[in-house]
Amino acid sequence: MKFETLGIIEPIMKALKELKYYEATDIQAKSIPLVLNRKDILGCAQTGTGKTAAFALPIIQLIYKKEIVPRHDVALRALIVTPTRELAIQIDDNIKEYGKYTGLKHAVIFGGVKQHHQVKQLERGVHILVATPGRLLDLISQGLLSLDAIKLFVLDEADRMLDMGFINDIKKLLKLLPDSKQSLFFSATVPPNIMKLANTILKNPSKVEAARVSSTAETIQQYVYYTNRTSKKALLYHILQNPEIDQVLLFSRTKHGADRICRDLKKKKINAMAIHGDKAQNQRQKALKNFKEKKIKVLVATDIAARGIDINKLRHVINYDIPNEPETYVHRIGRSGRAGEEGVAISLSEPEENAYVKVIEKLIKKKISVVNDHPHPQTDKPMTAAEKKEWNKEKQRRKQEFFANRKKNRMGARR
Numbered sequence: 001m002k003f004e005t006l007g008i009i010e011p012i013m014k015a016l017k018e019l020k021y022y023e024a025t026d027i028q029a030k031s032i033p034l035v036l037n038r039k040d041i042l043g044c045a046q047t048g049t050g051k052t053a054a055f056a057l058p059i060i061q062l063i064y065k066k067e068i069v070p071r072h073d074v075a076l077r078a079l080i081v082t083p084t085r086e087l088a089i090q091i092d093d094n095i096k097e098y099g100k101y102t103g104l105k106h107a108v109i110f111g112g113v114k115q116h117h118q119v120k121q122l123e124r125g126v127h128i129l130v131a132t133p134g135r136l137l138d139l140i141s142q143g144l145l146s147l148d149a150i151k152l153f154v155l156d157e158a159d160r161m162l163d164m165g166f167i168n169d170i171k172k173l174l175k176l177l178p179d180s181k182q183s184l185f186f187s188a189t190v191p192p193n194i195m196k197l198a199n200t201i202l203k204n205p206s207k208v209e210a211a212r213v214s215s216t217a218e219t220i221q222q223y224v225y226y227t228n229r230t231s232k233k234a235l236l237y238h239i240l241q242n243p244e245i246d247q248v249l250l251f252s253r254t255k256h257g258a259d260r261i262c263r264d265l266k267k268k269k270i271n272a273m274a275i276h277g278d279k280a281q282n283q284r285q286k287a288l289k290n291f292k293e294k295k296i297k298v299l300v301a302t303d304i305a306a307r308g309i310d311i312n313k314l315r316h317v318i319n320y321d322i323p324n325e326p327e328t329y330v331h332r333i334g335r336s337g338r339a340g341e342e343g344v345a346i347s348l349s350e351p352e353e354n355a356y357v358k359v360i361e362k363l364i365k366k367k368i369s370v371v372n373d374h375p376h377p378q379t380d381k382p383m384t385a386a387e388k389k390e391w392n393k394e395k396q397r398r399k400q401e402f403f404a405n406r407k408k409n410r411m412g413a414r415r
Helices: 010-018 026-036 050-068 085-098 116-124 133-141 157-161 167-174 191-202 229-240 257-265 283-290 326-333 351-364 385-411
Strands: 041-044 079-080 104-107 126-131 152-155 182-187 206-207 220-226 249-252 270-277 298-301 316-319 343-349
Touching: 010 050, 010 157, 026 050, 026 182, 026 206, 041 050, 050 079, 050 085, 050 126, 050 152, 079 133, 079 182, 085 104, 085 126, 085 133, 085 283, 104 133, 116 133, 126 133, 133 167, 157 182, 157 191, 157 220, 167 191, 167 270, 182 316, 229 257, 229 343, 257 270, 257 298, 270 283, 283 298, 316 326, 326 343, 326 351, 343 351
Parallel strands: 041 182, 041 206, 079 126, 079 152, 104 126, 152 182, 220 343, 249 298, 249 316, 270 298, 316 343
Antiparallel strands: none
């Protein structure tokens, strides 16, 4: 469906044409008319379906039509809350692109950096604010921000929000929002706890579902290479020699592993940078910027940092470690094949991870194509004592990082 048929106004259409956005995705075609008609929405949408535009475009339009006269009246009308800094920045960047001809003012606030510049921007006035929960509540508690004039509220990535321990912050936030608001609730999955939260936010919502839950896009070709743990580095290097692979988003299970992979790739003269929770905000933004500008070939990411990574026309994703949660696999490979584009997802499976592949295939209801023609096939040869010792150390590191991340994420909103 073309955007023109959805009632999008000319200033926004002009920006979309410059971005070469002509056909609305499924979630956009279903959501935009409902939002413009002031309906609350419960949206279930996988990563890579164009979800941000589904709520950002109509929000920009609604505020523009209200605020076009008088132009000097700048009040905070829309609040978009999302779990991570990267995703908040990405949404704000998208709003900047979509609304460039509307004159609307927008800002993004998040923790982990000094608040001075964010506060100055708020003082100048904004129509649309994108925020992570912790910094948002912090500025409200300091009396630097009021939500009294909010007319549009978006809770994005709700499932991730709960996974990261933000439920209490969301409950606090809901008490500060006016009752007379339009609410949009988006989540990749809608289990009972998400539905319970949605029922406290939405009023007679229209349910919008863009894709079957835990499905992978048909445009993504999926391959698995079975190898041994000790051969993974060599196999990765072999795969990266393919001239068709010009850029790769590569997933590591742990922060320690991500840094190690970067070091190994640099030794092979392959430009790589890592993005994960232990990196400073400026380091993370630099890595993402360099990747978008194609200054580096491989961006190595952990799952917690990946939700905010949105690279136009990214074709290749590699799972260096197979995730033990199949839903994580769906989110990972959803970084490629976005908005109808073709993508390629490659997974490297060592013997201890073979069972994870089977669970993933059961979830996505399809077989992942096996690549047998490669120089580092999986063998039945048992690990040596030294390899087994190192593997046990790695498992212990993964366990420690898992619990450390969970604790950090739950406390992060208050840092």
